[in-house]
Amino acid sequence: MRGDLLPAGAPRPRIAVFAGPTATILNTPDLVTSNKARARHGLPLRPGRSDVLRPQRLAAPATLYVEAFSAHPLEEDAAGLYAPPDGWLDEDGAFHTVRPSEGAKPVYVVELDPADGLYPLPYMGRQADGSAWEETSVAPYAAPAEARQTFYPDARRLYEEIERFGLADHGTPVELGSVADFAFFRAAPSGGYTAGAESERLGRDFFVYYPYHLQSEPGLAHLALATNQVQAVLDTGEFTGVQWLEGSPTVDETLYWFGLLIDTGVPLVGHAAQRRHQSLSADGDRNVVDGVKFITSGVALDERGESRVGACVIVDELVYSARDVTKVDARPGGYEVTGGHGGVVADLGGYGPPQLTYLPARRHTQRSEVRLTVLPETVVGVTGSLDAGVTPAEVRIKDADGLVPSAMPHVSITKYSRYAATGTGTDSPPVAEEEVEILARIDANLAGFPLSGFVCEGMSPFGMADPTKNAALSVAVFAGLPVVRTGRGTTGGMAYRTDPVFVSGNNLTATKARMLLMAALLRFGALPPAADPFAPTPDERAATEKAVAQYQALFDTH
Structure with a gap:
């Protein structure tokens, strides 16, 4: 997708497009055998008057009337406004350049060529046994080897189809390649190449949610590798902005992470879709176009040419700060601002240019204090067990390639709800050992994840939990595992600091607090462990409070 210089003579914008995991925006409806193919091969026809047309390429030129x-x-x-047709077809279908009779049908002659690109055509494919395709797999719940893929491996085909079949508001082509150049990358993508010597494997190299029985999810190591890849691409200095495509439930988390870790001055925008590409009222295509519009407009840039809004999610013609948005429903318009303050960075402007509506006050990208370039190469983690004792251990978190995947922090979310198994009061003080899940996770972290912590989604918005859970989480804190408190659900207010050994999550949701705590662990390492996490001394408590204050400063500003 190339073109000439912009009218002002400035170099054309160049956008890096990353295909991320489980992305509905890169997903397409199942390829179902058309009635044209069924009739041709004597198969039972599907009900309905019309065949669905799917984008495909011609193998040879063709002339159509x-x-x-x-x-x-x-x-x-309005026929009087038109030039004469190219000719007429008579009752036998013969073409004439001069109208042969009153009943002849006026036609235009169209020469189609494979070089034109994709055309909507009936899908003629059948299964190996000659039967029709009725879904994406040979049969329900088929193994991966017997299932076709519905996700595109990268965004190249998506952008081609948007340009080829999308219509701008006044009947002109959608502007993508006419306004920018694109380079396509795959970072834990949704589709994979499964044939050949270097074939990729589902659940290791690519991650789908459909067919649903084959759902797979990327892990912390994949997040580290994706972060390194995005930073390496931007370090080339070749790109005006980044578009990241991911599944709608999680795109905001990944973009918030990138906004914390990626050291760049260019806009980072994420897109998702609630409906699959090519389906009725597919929303993802418009989100992509709006992202290109936002990046190329330059509205996000300050006087130095650097982004002043940080990482954003662009959906439904709105630009949200990635920190402050979450998905609440699986429909277009199903995103809401969390935290109760700000969140909508810009409006796409309808027919006009994008307009900024709010500038985030939080630190991000090139101003972030946890960006990749300022993280230390090593930090101190913790290892051991609650029974045998906890000791510090050095952890290498960064090397020449960026983040070390195996060192990624493990942060768990625990949720408060009233009516715990045992109540608490003056006659029944809290007993941390009753929270067996939290204590088991502490020991598992100490055994396998030297950088780890917890987010407690507590009362809204204050973040406190019941006394028993608080007691167990205090054990985690004095074992070296920081704990962040946030409000419950899509919180609309602040989790204020009520205990200096816990980090207040401010107005972050639990999932966003998890991302920031992971980044904070990479910057500061673990908290200083107490000799007995169940009974810290006053000096140990003071040391912990001092270390927690560093974390709190990050949560107050990011």
């Missing part, structure tokens, strides 16, 4: 005035039901009313 298109009925004049068939593009709109009122087109013929």
Whole structure:
């Protein structure tokens, strides 16, 4: 997708497009055998008057006769405004350049060529046994080897189809390649190449949610590798911005992480879709176009040419700060601002240019204090067990390639709800050992994850939990595992600091607090462990409070 210089003579914008995991925006409906193919091969026909047309490529040139005035039901009313047709077809289907009779059909002659690109055509594919495809797999719940893929491996085909079949508001082509150049990358993508010597494997190299029985999810190591890849691409200095495509439930988490870790001055925008590409009212295509519009407009840049809004999610013609948005429903318009303050960075402007509506006050990208370039190469973690004792251990978190995947922090979310198994009061003080899940996770972290912590999604918005859970989480804190308190759900207010050994999550949701705590662990390492996490001394408590204050400063500003 290339073109000439912009009218002002400035170099054309160049955008890096990353295909991320489980991305509905890169997903397409199942390829189902058309009735054209079924009739040709004597198979039972599907109900319905029309075949669905799917984008495909011609193998050879073809000449078609298109009925004049068939593009709109009122087109013929304006026939006097039109040039004569290219010819007429008589009752036998023969073409004439001079009208042969009153009943002859006026037509346009269209020469189609494979070089034109994709055309919507009936899908003629069948299964190996000659039967029709009725879904993406040979049968329900088929193994991966017997299932086709519905996700695109990268965004190249998506952008081609948007340009080829999308219509701008006034009937002109959608502007993508005419306004920018694109480079396509795959970072824990949704589709994979499974044939050949270097074939990729589902659940290791690519991650799908459909067919649903084959759902797979990327892990912390994949997040580290994706972070390194995005930073390496931007370090080339070749790109005006980044578009990241991911599944709608999680795109905001990844973009917030990138906004914390990626050291760049260019806009980072994420897109998702609630409906699959090519489906009725697919929303993802418009989100992509809006992202290109936002990046190329330069509205996000300050006087130095650097982004002043940080990482954003662009959906439904709105630009949200990635820190402050979450998905609440699986429908277009199903995103909401969390935290109760700000969140909508810009409006895409409809027919006009994008307009900024709010500037985030939080630190991000090139101003972030946890960006990749300022993280230390090593930090101190913790290892051991609650029974045998906890000791510090050095952890290498960064090397020449960026983040070390195996060193990624493990942060768990625990949720408060009233009516715990045992109540608490003056006659029944809290006993940390009753929270067996939390204590088991502490020991598992100490055994396998020297950098780890907890987020407690507590009362809204204050973040406190019940006394028993608080007691167990205090054990985690004095074992070296920081704990962040946040409000419950899509919190609309602040989790204030009520205990200096816990980190207040401010107005972050639990999932966003998890991302920031992971980044904070990479910057500061673990908390200083107490000799007995169940009974810290006053000096140990003071040391912990001092270390927690560093974390708190990050949560107050990021």
